[in-house]
Amino acid sequence: MAAATGLTRATVSALVDDLVTGALLTEREPAPRTGAGRPAVGLVVAPDGPAGLGLEINVDYRGACVVDLAGTIRHRLVEPGDQRLQDPQTVLEGLGRLAARARALAEADGLTVAGAVLAVPGLVAADGVVRIAPNLGWQDVTVGDLPDGLAMTVDNEANLAALGERDLGELPHDFVYVSGEIGIGAGIVLGGALYRGSRGWSGEIGHIPIHSDGPACRCGARGCLEQYAGQEAVLRAAGVDTVGALARAATAGKPDALAALTAAGAALGMAVATVVNLLDVRTIVLGGSYASLLPWLREGIAAEAGRRVLTAAWSPVQLRAATLGPDAAMLGAAGSVLRGVLDDPAAWLARRP
Amino acid sequence: MAAATGLTRATVSALVDDLVTGALLTEREPAPRTGAGRPAVGLVVAPDGPAGLGLEINVDYRGACVVDLAGTIRHRLVEPGDQRLQDPQTVLEGLGRLAARARALAEADGLTVAGAVLAVPGLVAADGVVRIAPNLGWQDVTVGDLPDGLAMTVDNEANLAALGERDLGELPHDFVYVSGEIGIGAGIVLGGALYRGSRGWSGEIGHIPIHSDGPACRCGARGCLEQYAGQEAVLRAAGVDTVGALARAATAGKPDALAALTAAGAALGMAVATVVNLLDVRTIVLGGSYASLLPWLREGIAAEAGRRVLTAAWSPVQLRAATLGPDAAMLGAAGSVLRGVLDDPAAWLARRP
DNA sequence: TCAAATAATTCAACCAATAAACAAATCAGG
DNA sequence: CCTGATTTGTTTATTGGTTGAATTATTTGA
Structure with a gap:
């Protein structure tokens, strides 16, 4: 040492x-x-020192997990259910109960929960207000601490998933994590640190223009990436209802499914080329539903990126599937609590005399 | 203090x-x-301590300047002439003589030149080799120290211009400098620091795809920004030969010129929207020939960016003309020598006992 | 002219890190 | 089974940079 x-x-x-x-x-x-x-x-x-409480609210579930300093997942609670049906306050109350259960489990193990971080699929302002989460139907929702007094901060789902991949995956110092859910977000890691942007709203890759006069997007513009490679667009083109069904159809060689994935891959490839030309990252991590669809997306992305990335001849773009699966954001949230402890261990030591 | x-x-x-x-x-x-x-x-x-020697090789001139620690330009030498007509070694020898003259002038003032930085319009590898500078016709050119033994490093023109704007302009911590010459490059400043990318090849904004099936670009792809907003494309569309003539035609209200600038503005606006959605910078600095053309480009850029930037409703994109004019890269190069002294003043103090 | 305010300097004390010596615990070999 | 080589961990005095308090210097405003 x-x-x-x-x-x-x-x-x-x-x-x-x-x-x-x-x-x-x-x-x-x-x-x-x-x-x-x-x-x-x-x-x-120490596996019995501080622990991080990671929380997530997404379109069709909410979850909590407890991760210890050694990086092992000690507890994981997920409540499925459409979160769009209830108003934000009710959802947050339910999350508070879930968090309290997870915390109780952790303390029964002798762990001390050092803090909580919540992942949401939306734009989060610096003061912890969720400005807009279109797929949750949230707008200007203020998220305070947890009911039991534990400090909680909020962050974007793709950002936290990128942090999770950074801490647990074998990744270079610079990479971009692309999260393909209903929306498409990205977490940008530069020099080993998450780049949040001046207001915390970086990574809105879903609204990169692909065709200037393409289909209208709910953001108000036309031809955004989301209209070509977003979950809804791809499922509609393939004629199936779920990502699982799409993977099965593609495995079975159904032409509609393969065509939909090829088209999505080409659009994603254009976006990836843009990101690489701009930021010179050599690794792109595909997460969310893209992780399981990568076998069928890879070729289209690589072809388009190979053609459009200026430096592709010297060093081609590396495409990787995310390793943490659907829990990436939740785990990244827990990890970012622990990162806070590691960044200033003296503060933690001072808390327990 | x-x-x-x-x-x-x-x-x-x-x-x-x-x-x-x-x-x-x-x-x-x-x-x-x-x-x-x-x-x-x-x-x-101290205005009489170390000085920075900034050098530049561009398509139609080469130049040198001396800047002191207080930021004042002490000397400026420019030799016009098409640099594409000679081979790289001859160009570098001419630059060496120019640099020696500038250095002699500086030392006659009692300044000590602390080092030299050279700006070139191309991709520069980490080891100081110019991988490719398409508009100079350079490929894998190794640039060593100056003939008189002064240490010289090479960097991309847009990167150095961005640093120059950062040091001398009133800019926020995060901004992107877009350099519109024959190629289109960008210097990305995040958190007050230039972001170079993992290999130093960031900011290749000229090859962001605008229309997937647009005109062929010399990079091998189709529909790159350069084909819509690059100097050659815009001048051709406007039917004029020089940027100055374009500005005069636009002032005179010539329809061809105005149409060409509107089209370029729309394409630039799409690229700007991409950059802002991805990086959440709120300020875009337009340099090179764009600085003087901004009055006619602004509306098109702002309209397209306003439509496509997700956060435009909360905080619109700020478009600014570069303040340093055509010398931005050269001045930024000199400034980055001085930055090296300021970053490690102890090393400088040790050099003069 | 004097008190209040602000700047700069001096000096003993402190803290974290260093270097070098020393003690502890193992391996390899006869 | 003992000895020497090797590596790790601790002890000790020392150093360099910073702090805090006291002191001196120089102005403004009443």
């Missing part, structure tokens, strides 16, 4: 001591084999 | 002393008025 940080062994010892007494690190038995010489003391991130 | 940094007055005093003895700061006479009490000692950045 001293070699990696450039600090002296003595300094590292002193700092590690603080973290061990503060229960952020634990000495592991037995000591790991290090060859000749006195064996090093094994250290693991 | 102590209040601004959070350090003690004693600490600030000690640090400032170092900078004054190292000739990076100078005490100014007379002391500024600060109200009641002992007046503060005025401090100015």
